Amino acid sequence: MLKFALVGNPNSGKTTLFNALTGSTAHVGNWPGVTVDKREGTYKKGDTPVDIVDLPGIYSLSPYTPEEVVARNFILEEHPDCVINIVDATNLERNLYLTTQLMELDVPMVVALNMTDVLDKRGDRIDVKTLEKRIGFAVVEVSALKGDNVEKLMDRAVEAVKTPRKGTSVLKESALGSAISNAEIALRLKEVEAPLFHAIKLVEKDAIEVAAHPAEARAAQAFIRENLVNDAFHGDTEAAIADARYKYITKHFSSTLTRARKLDYEELSKSDKADKILTHKWFGIPIFLVIMFAIFHMTFSENFLYLGLIPAFGEWCGNISESVVGGIFFSKGIHSPGIVLFNAMELLTDQIGEWLALGLEGLQANKVIVGFICDGVWGGVASVLSFLPQILVLFLFFSILEDSGYMARVAFMLDRIFRRFGVSGRAFMPMIMGFGCSVPAMINTRTMADEREREATVRVIPFFSCGAKMPILLAVSGAIVQAFGVGNADVITYSMYLLGIVTALVSLLVMRNTTQRGEASPFIMELPTYHLPGFKNLMLHLWDKAKHFLQKAFTIILISCVVIWFLSNFKWNWQHVGYITVGDEEFAHTDLSILASLGQFIQPLFTPLGFGSQLNSNGWVFAVAALLGLIAKEDVIAAFGTFAACLATSFAGVSEDGVSEVMIMIQETGIGAPALISFIAFNMLTIPCFAAVAAARGEIGKGKFKWTLLFWVFTSYLVSTIVYTVGQFVWPVAVWIVVAALTVVGIVLYNKYMDKKDAEKKRKSREEV
Amino acid sequence: MKLLSELSIGERGKVTAVNGEGAIRRRLFDMGITPGAEVYLRKKAPLGDPIEIALRGYELTLRKAEAAHVEIE
Numbered sequence: 001m002l003k004f005a006l007v008g009n010p011n012s013g014k015t016t017l018f019n020a021l022t023g024s025t026a027h028v029g030n031w032p033g034v035t036v037d038k039r040e041g042t043y044k045k046g047d048t049p050v051d052i053v054d055l056p057g058i059y060s061l062s063p064y065t066p067e068e069v070v071a072r073n074f075i076l077e078e079h080p081d082c083v084i085n086i087v088d089a090t091n092l093e094r095n096l097y098l099t100t101q102l103m104e105l106d107v108p109m110v111v112a113l114n115m116t117d118v119l120d121k122r123g124d125r126i127d128v129k130t131l132e133k134r135i136g137f138a139v140v141e142v143s144a145l146k147g148d149n150v151e152k153l154m155d156r157a158v159e160a161v162k163t164p165r166k167g168t169s170v171l172k173e174s175a176l177g178s179a180i181s182n183a184e185i186a187l188r189l190k191e192v193e194a195p196l197f198h199a200i201k202l203v204e205k206d207a208i209e210v211a212a213h214p215a216e217a218r219a220a221q222a223f224i225r226e227n228l229v230n231d232a233f234h235g236d237t238e239a240a241i242a243d244a245r246y247k248y249i250t251k252h253f254s255s256t257l258t259r260a261r262k263l264d265y266e267e268l269s270k271s272d273k274a275d276k277i278l279t280h281k282w283f284g285i286p287i288f289l290v291i292m293f294a295i296f297h298m299t300f301s302e303n304f305l306y307l308g309l310i311p312a313f314g315e316w317c318g319n320i321s322e323s324v325v326g327g328i329f330f331s332k333g334i335h336s337p338g339i340v341l342f343n344a345m346e347l348l349t350d351q352i353g354e355w356l357a358l359g360l361e362g363l364q365a366n367k368v369i370v371g372f373i374c375d376g377v378w379g380g381v382a383s384v385l386s387f388l389p390q391i392l393v394l395f396l397f398f399s400i401l402e403d404s405g406y407m408a409r410v411a412f413m414l415d416r417i418f419r420r421f422g423v424s425g426r427a428f429m430p431m432i433m434g435f436g437c438s439v440p441a442m443i444n445t446r447t448m449a450d451e452r453e454r455e456a457t458v459r460v461i462p463f464f465s466c467g468a469k470m471p472i473l474l475a476v477s478g479a480i481v482q483a484f485g486v487g488n489a490d491v492i493t494y495s496m497y498l499l500g501i502v503t504a505l506v507s508l509l510v511m512r513n514t515t516q517r518g519e520a521s522p523f524i525m526e527l528p529t530y531h532l533p534g535f536k537n538l539m540l541h542l543w544d545k546a547k548h549f550l551q552k553a554f555t556i557i558l559i560s561c562v563v564i565w566f567l568s569n570f571k572w573n574w575q576h577v578g579y580i581t582v583g584d585e586e587f588a589h590t591d592l593s594i595l596a597s598l599g600q601f602i603q604p605l606f607t608p609l610g611f612g613s614q615l616n617s618n619g620w621v622f623a624v625a626a627l628l629g630l631i632a633k634e635d636v637i638a639a640f641g642t643f644a645a646c647l648a649t650s651f652a653g654v655s656e657d658g659v660s661e662v663m664i665m666i667q668e669t670g671i672g673a674p675a676l677i678s679f680i681a682f683n684m685l686t687i688p689c690f691a692a693v694a695a696a697r698g699e700i701g702k703g704k705f706k707w708t709l710l711f712w713v714f715t716s717y718l719v720s721t722i723v724y725t726v727g728q729f730v731w732p733v734a735v736w737i738v739v740a741a742l743t744v745v746g747i748v749l750y751n752k753y754m755d756k757k758d759a760e761k762k763r764k765s766r767e768e769v
Numbered sequence: 770m771k772l773l774s775e776l777s778i779g780e781r782g783k784v785t786a787v788n789g790e791g792a793i794r795r796r797l798f799d800m801g802i803t804p805g806a807e808v809y810l811r812k813k814a815p816l817g818d819p820i821e822i823a824l825r826g827y828e829l830t831l832r833k834a835e836a837a838h839v840e841i842e
């Protein structure tokens with residue numbers, strides 16, 4: 001089967017063209033070793049099917065970003081039969097810059113000239129015939145969005161495959177032409193594939209090439225020193241080559257574009273006008289906050305548009321919500337789309353669970369087997385599935401913002417603030433999304449350019465307390481107020497949110513100065529023209545993400561849930577723990593389980609956090625609840641319900657807000673208020689739920705993943721210890737201040753040392769060249 | 770001579786040289802900031818940094834620290 005590679009700039013409509021070519025056959029994976037999406041699909045409309053590989057969006061074949069290296073290696077090593085280079089006609093010069101590099105490779109090529117319809121509207125015109133003649137291979141006008149001319153493009157590409165093509169370069173006539181020819185001859189003698197491409201990279205002093213052909217590189221540099229010292233660039237070949245490319249493009253290629261009116265930056269297009277408001281000096285950030293609020297409102301609000309505040313309407317909604325279907329859409333007001341989908345999914349999973357139970361009881365199945373299938377397997381899957389609607393809704397909004405070009409502006413507006421913490425403005429959106437759900441937030445860190453920066457961001461996302469952690473906050477803080485008469489539940493809740501944010505920012509600072517050290521990545525980014533995202537693209541994108549999440553839900557997450565279920569339902573002798581009935585509810589006797597005894601075993605570890613050995617023999621409940629929270633964080637409070645049934649005779653059944661369950665835990669274990677707050681902090685900051693862990697694993701390099709888990713455990717342990725010791729005894733404040741001061745001094749000294757080492761390394765490598 | 774980071778809003782200039790090294794310098798070239806390119810400072814971010822410039826018919830944002838590598842006239 002023929003294999004074509006799609007190559008082009010970001011925002012050139014490459015993915016849209018890919019979708020138009022491959023439709024539903026596309027599948028998404030990862031390029032080996034890097035977290036860069038790999039899309040592959042089949043084009044079936046031609047005489048023979050063609051395998052299409054969508055390479056990452058790049059501006060150049062430089063060796064600096066993982067995207068560039070992936071694209072370069074693919075073309076050089078996997079030998080596609082043809083390269084389809086998509087070029088945005090509205091941004092001709094910069095797009096053709098990549099074309100001038102691609103044409104240096106010995107591979108058949110076709111240019112897909114996209115968005116000429118936008119040019120037509122402006123009255124501008126490109127003389128395609130002349131451009132084609134000058135470039136030396138087919139140029140086909142297409143509209144990726146409308147699917148126009150896509151078949152013609154593929155026909156020309158299939159035709160191009162028939163005649164092998166040798167690389168051509170626009171640099172041959174430049175001052176460096178002779179140096180390039182010499183290097184090319186040397187490489188040809190060495191029987192290197194694509195000698196022209198490699199020769200140019202050698203002259204350019206491209207790090208990858210110089211390492212691959214050191215002798216030829218030295219010869220090329222010697223030639224340049226002897227013959228070209230007096231040119232305008234003083235032997236700075238990288239600058240000279242970039243300059244020569246752009247000069248050639250303006251002279252021969254982009255001159256085929258005739259503009260209806262002269263290019264005038266002061267004349268504002270529609271997109272510029274919108275931008276003027278959206279990134280306005282005073283209104284830009286407030287507008288952004290309103291958009292964020294609207295997104296959260298549409299995803300999580302049970303009182304959409306606050307219509308429920310109208311008394312008569314609210315009452316009407318309340319009445320309707322009594323019915324099963326009504327309950328999906330109404331409670332005290334109309335539900336937001338996110339909540340409607342959430343409720344519908346919950347109804348569905350509950351129903352399936354009930355059918356399963358009925359079916360198994362009909363088969364006279366053992367109670368333990370019913371429990372295993374309904375609670376262990378299905379319960380685990382259902383609790384993960386219940387996140388799916390809101391993940392997708394959040395994701396949809398995020399994709400709309402990204403595709404429309406607004407997200408780049410958000411990064412532009414907020415970069416100044418986040419640079420202080422060692423990350424770019426790009427990190428902000430994922431962090432804010434963390435308040436909704438960590439899963440889409442982590443997946444969306446893909447838009448960040450720098451690997452270290454992205455890893456640091458993924459690690460702190462769970463600290464932005466998500467919706468599922470809310471029940472823990474409400475129940476425990478409610479119980480603290482009731483049991484100890486201290487404080488106010490709202491104040492405790494808000495300060496915990498604040499604690500999460502502060503921990504995230506401090507962790508970012510520490511990581512970017514220690515383990516995730518590295519020069520701040522350049523923030524040199526295109527601000528694409530605003531445009532409406534295409535519906536088909538959005539849906540395909542969403543479907544990809546849903547598929548990916550479901551695959552994980554039914555593999556890693558399912559296995560983890562089953563293991564936890566087994567541990568909490570069986571004794572060491574492989575006997576089931578048995579059941580206890582309170583009212584009409586049945587609970588497993590978890591206090592006798594393997595998990596409970598493991599909890600007792602590790603209980604002393606939590607002594608510095610306030611819920612360890614200082615509690616009585618029932619103190620294991622907190623450690624075990626935290627473990628059960630790995631399935632889904634709201635399960636922490638559900639676990640307290642089960643423990644209450646096992647341990648206390650006063651337990652009257654599960655309450656709506658979980659406060660009474662926590663009250664029973666307080667009575668049965670003798671835990672105090674500072675330790676309870678430390679318990680909240682621990683659950684907020686420690687390893688997030690399995691779904692988020694799986695998402696993090698997809699976004700973080702393999703070797704770094706175990707460190708990420710360790711980072712979560714360590715951070716939660718440290719912060720909770722600080723919270724408890726300060727809350728309980730006050731005087732440790734002094735100790736922690738000293739520790740913090742020493743840490744800061746240590747990090748500063750370490751950085752000075754490393755800076756010195758880096759500077760030395762740089763000097764040495766420069767001397768070698 | 771002036772640096773790109775010193776332009777004020779609405780001002781234009783022609784690139785004369787690009788300093789700096791490594792990835793940042795290459796990136797500037799790749800995005801079309803080469804000697805002779807005309808640039809126009811469209812706006813600054815709400816907090817004064819980064820800046821947004823128009824060149825070669827498109828919009829580019831970069832930090833002032835990066836723009837300080839670019840000499841213009």
